[in-house]
Amino acid sequence: MPSEQLADGADPRDDPPAPSEAAGPGLPARPLDAIDRDILRILQADGRASIRSVAERVHVSRANAYARINRLLDDGVIRGFGARVDHERAGHGTSAYITLRIVQNSWRTVREQLRVLPGASHIALVGGDFDVLLLVHTPDNRALREVVLTRLQAIPEVLGTRTLLVFEEEDLEPQG
Template sequence: MIDHPSEEGGIRRGRAGRTAPALDDIDARIVDELVRDGRMSIRTLAERVNISRTNAHSRVDRLLRCGVITGFHAHVEPTKAGLGTAALIALSIEQDTWREVSRRLAEIDSVEHVALVAGEFDIVVRVRTEDNVSLRTLVFDHIQSLPGVRTCHTWLIFDEFEPEHR
């Protein structure tokens, strides 16, 4: 999907060689509102998007069924949850091991996100741990030692923020 800025400042999704239909403006506004506040009621959502509650409800149901909306999640402040250390880890792996390496990474509790990438590295992983000692143990004992991992580069994340447009 290609994201295009809409007149209202949100995101309008467009087609980019995909068979899935593009979101219309109302669907895109619904998604934008739910990204901002996934706990809002259908009534509030309908008011913000300026459609009926029945229409809002049926559209949200359709967006869930189609997999556009995959769920509603609590946003947790990692440091307050005891996870004060975050890092990005870039891995170079042996050819044809990405499925197994990705599967094993996904099984590690401290792993938050796994991305297969093109370029100098093959996989980039975002992790969160209690402290630097836990991070060291995670990297040396659990990630670097995975079968298929050739090299491992770790960058400590000093600070993070969400873009304001979300």
């Protein structure tokens, strides 16, 4: 993200708001204008873009770009900054989507247990034939087997699972 700092030494990456501090689901979302959407597009493509380059690309002052990025952080629109990882090159050559059927009204309990699951990358509560969609990255099939047959099956609220092995994957880059 921005490598520049304002005179006070602040950096938008420092101490991003905790989820409870950010605008929550009960608060109305502030509408985004074209400049906000352009800033989001730029930061999605390059989270390390400097304030100066963001400001130049959206044709606003550095102070304005800084204020807008901080507002997007404060409002919870930007949840954080991170790296896009090639899981195979990082030693996690096996990926799978795992669907789970869970006991009704147990989402919060199950979610907390899935968050600490080794290799868990994405968790979603969904509607349809199953309740939860979980993406995991593991070093190999043996580790995936351990996750599914030992770790997931040990969660009392999990009624059943189905594993979809990923043969190839690609993160879609923002257009622009």
